[in-house]
Amino acid sequence: MADGPLIVQSDRTVLLEVAHPDAETARHELAIFAELERAPEHIHTYRITRLGLWNARAAGHDADDMLAALERWSRFPVPPSVSIDVRETVGRYGRLVIERDAEGALILRSTDAAVLAEVARNKRIQPLLIGHPSPGAYVVDPWARGHIKQELLKIGWPAEDHAGYTPGTPHEIELREDGWTLRPYQRQAVDIFSEGGSGVVVLPCGAGKTLVGAAAMARTKTTTLVLVTNTVSARQWRDELLTRTSLTPEEIGEYSGQLKEIRPVTIATYQILTAKRKGQYAHLALLDALDWGLIVYDEVHLLPAPVFKLTADLQARRRLGLTATLVREDGREGDVFSLIGPKRFDAPWKQIEAQGFISPAVCYEVRVDLPPDDRLEYAAAPDDARYRLAATAAAKIDVVRDLVARHPGEQILVIGQYLDQIGELADALDAPQITGTTPVDERELLYSAFRQRKIPLLVVSKVANFSIDLPEASVAIQVSGTFGSRQEEAQRLGRLLRPTSDGTTASFYTLIARDTIDQDFAQNRQRFLAEQGYSYTILDADEVRAA
Structure with missing residues (x-):
């Protein structure tokens, strides 16, 4: 009998022994069609779901591939009920x-x-x-x-949609590969998307999702609407398109709270598309302003719920979703599958890291003890106040100082959720801060100074989670977050994965108040990192101080 790292159970859960020498290879094959549910230290639990099987089928994996992976790595025979269920479920796709x-x-x-x-x-x-x-x-x-x-x-x-797409208004777009070229996985993603017409490409932050979008635009050569998370992201998309394609400034418009330009390539924010006036969506005319042939959804896992309803009416347009993770905290992965399209391409983080296209990273959870007075306040607090009390514990500030001192000469991001905590951290570290209230122009100046290594340390709120290009960041210290969000963990780790000029290994720290709900939420966030093949090292705050 094989001594594999997996145990496949009849309820469609799969246990992975983390310490097994073949664990990482087995994880890579399993993650194609199964979802990680729990990731404690030694045994990780995956579940084989219908949507996971259908996404894998849409990406080109058949039932034989999936069952072969289970049989290859399973310690015991795969239960016949699981084999039958996988075949029957996969067989439903495309009927x-x-x-x-x-x-x-x-x-x-x-x-x-x-x-x-x-x-x-x-x-x-x-x-x-x-x-x-x-x-x-x-x-x-x-x-x-x-x-x-x-x-x-x-x-x-699930139905396969072969009803075709409107070509949109033709518009000439070429890639300008001057001194650079698409990476093999980027080219493969564009090829597969072009064959399917619509769908989602899953790539880690720093792996060049924007270039996949630009290459898809060059392939379709049509008017394009690009939907992004915020204005800073819109301007980074614009800069990248001007650098990488034949598009000129006159051909690219920004449609946001500040500008209302409609051009052959228009970059709009999700916020403006969902803005209401007198109870009505005020900017729906944008969806029909031109005969769009392609709609690109950046960070598709963050698509606001109203945009799903709008997208249901855009099925005749080609749609490309770009994301680092298909996980949605609202559970609407099925709507991404139905309305944007199934997963067409998925390149695992560790695989791209091994090829040298994103930085290696080590992840740490630093556990901080609350002082007795804070512990009593936490114990007496109502449930809805406990997370904030634990996440913003003053005891974390000294630990952040120690961690910053541990990385002299490196570019460091300190990331928090709460504005008052961000202000305290900025004062304690004598560092500039960026929050949602920071004007866009000021944000861009600070990001630019950080990229040029004129500023070694930034304290940022969740505005830096999304679509911000900070290629020189090699350390992130996460002090507080959004209730254990796996989406957020993907984005924050992604801030570190763009290769640095000196090849530094990235360090990702999460500060946790011990024996609180803060620690409980951390286990949820760890699921994402474990799924991508990253492991946590748990440190005590005293160990950091001693180092």
């Missing part, structure tokens, strides 16, 4: 197809009459069907292309 007939009508088609009859009788799907021209086909109401995909996924029958 239903959405396409167009000769007259251009939207058709839901299947060669399995029983499946088609089952979905057609569903009370939420039935109103979306307006004709039954043949035994194997139903006509879908033209407006319902996105909505029907959502409903089909909910009942366990």
Whole structure:
């Protein structure tokens, strides 16, 4: 019997023995189709989910591939019920197809009459069907292309969408590969996306997601709407497109709270698209302002809920989602799958690190004891106040000083959640701070000074989580965060993964108040790092001080 690192259980959970010599290889193959649920020190628990299997199938992995991975690394025989369940679940993907007939009508088609009859009788799907021209086909109401995909996924029958896309208004865009070239995985991601027409590309921060977007634009050569998280990100996209493509300043517009430009390539923020005036979305006209042939969703895991509803009406446009993680804290991964598209390409962080395209990183959890008075205040506090008390403990400030002293000459980010804590840290460290209230122009000046190594230390709020290019950062000290968010952990670690000029190994510290809810939330964030193959070293604050 094999001595593998996995134990596959009949409830579709998979246990991974972290210390096993083959653990990392097995994790890489398992993460393609299974989701990490728990990641304590020695045994990690994965679950094989329907959506994980369908995303893997859409990315080109079949049931034989997935079962072979389980059998190759499992210590005991894979339970027959799991093998059957995996095959049957994967086999559901693509049994239903959405396409167009000769007259251009939207058709839901299947060669399995029983499946088609089952979905057609569903009370939420039935109103979306307006004709039954043949035994194997139903006509879908033209407006319902996105909505029907959502409903089909909910009942366990994901449809492959082959109905095609509007080409949009042609617009010439070329990549300018002067002194650089697309990395192999970037080129592969663009090739696979172009074949599928729509979907999500998953790459770690620092691996060049913006270049994948630019290359997709050059491939489609059409008017493009790029949706981003904030104005700073919009301007970084603009700068990158001007540097890497044939686009000129006159061809790129910014549509944000400050500017309302509509150009052949328009970069808009999620905030402006979801802004309301008198109860109505005030900027929906942007979606039809030009005949967009491509819509790029940057940081698609942060897509605000209202944008899903808007996207349901954009199914005739090619859609490219870019993200470091498909995890959503609101559980709407299924809507990403249905409305943006399935995962088309996923390159594991550690694999890209091994190729030298992102920096290696070591992760530490530093546990801090609360002083007796603070511990009593925490114990007496109501539940809804406890996390803030633990996360903003004054005892963390001295530890941050010690950690900064541990890394002389390096570029350091100190990251917090709460404005008063950020102010205290900035004063204690005599460092500039960036928060949501910092004007955009001032933010850009500070980021630029940090990139040029004129400022060695920045104290930042969650505004620095998203789409900020700080290639010289090699140390991040996370003092507080958003309730154990795995999304946030991906973004914050990603701030360190762009290779530095001197090849420094990145250090990622998270400060935790011991025996509090702060420590409980930290376990959730660790799941993301464990999934990507990073392990935590747990340090006591006294060890940091001694070093």
